[in-house]
Amino acid sequence: MVIHSSFEPTEDGSVQFRRTAARDGHIRVDNPVWDNKEFSKHYSTMSEVEKKLDKLIDLIKPVKQVPFDWYVPWGPLHGSIPLTLKE
Numbered sequence: 119m120v121i122h123s124s125f126e127p128t129e130d131g132s133v134q135f136r137r138t139a140a141r142d143g144h145i146r147v148d149n150p151v152w153d154n155k156e157f158s159k160h161y162s163t164m165s166e167v168e169k170k171l172d173k174l175i176d177l178i179k180p181v182k183q184v185p186f187d188w189y190v191p192w193g194p195l196h197g198s199i200p201l202t203l204k205e
Contacts, residue, residue: 133157 123137128151137148152160 123135125133125135128134131154133152133154135148135150135152137150139146139148
């Protein structure tokens with residue numbers, strides 16, 4: 119897994135990841151190299167996940183509240199606008 123790993127291009131156009139992990143007192147260095155095809159595949163997958171997350175955020179984000187003081191009969195506009203009755 120290369121999440122949160124730094125990466126850089128190699129001379130042949132591949133992508134070199136730099137990952138060092140420490141667990142149980144041992145240090146493990148894992149520097150996988152992905153060719154352009156492998157990197158593009160994972161990048162496309164993550165782009166699709168990003169789009170789905172954006173849609174989810176739009177779905178669950180709070181709705182902007184609209185002030186309803188204009189609707190309340192004792193609001194500031196009550197009585198100041200004359201109403202005409204149609205016969």
